[in-house]
Amino acid sequence: MHNRFRLPTYLGIALLAFLAVAADGYDLAVFGAATPKLLHYADWGLTTARVGVIASAAILGMAIGSVVTGVLADRYGARRLFLLSITWFSVGMILCAVAPTAALLGIARFAAGLGLGGVVPTAVALAMSLNPPMNSVYLGVSK
Structure with missing residues (x-):
């Protein structure tokens, strides 16, 4: 039975994958919390519809990013694409934080969504590829 990684290494990788996937929920929560401030920021003059488009830009980016990353992970490896x-995603979030206009915020949210969309499928693929082997004892199956 060949196992590349010891159990503590696998748990560390699984924890990193979990934290990366949790960033997805955190991103949406932070944007939701910032929405009232965006609506009241007079310089940008945003309406609820425009804020909705900006929020949707990240979701669109995630959809595209997950498909593209899934295809590229087969070619270049899940670990590279995960990183x-x-x-x-991190660079995209920094760009969101410093966006000087609403249009650039939308573009930055789309860019961040591309990266975030790639995190989920590659985290799952990476965690599963490094999963310690399971045998019938773990599954409760007897021969």
Whole structure:
């Protein structure tokens, strides 16, 4: 039975994958909390419809990012794409924080969504590829 990683290494990778996926929920929660401030920021003059479009830009980016990353992960490996997705998402979030206009905020949210969409499928693929082997004892199956 060949196992590349010891159990503590696997748990560390699983924890990292969990934290990366949790960033998805955190991103949406932070944007939701910022929405009232965006609506009252007179310089941008946003309406609820425009804020909805900005919020949807991230969801659209996630949809595209998950498909593209899934295809590229088969070619270049889940680990590389996982790290690239985290980096892309992080840079996108920094751009969101410093966006000088509503249009650039929408573009930054879309870019961050591309990376965030890639995090989920690659985190799952990475965690599953490094999963310690399960045998019939773990599954409760007897021969």
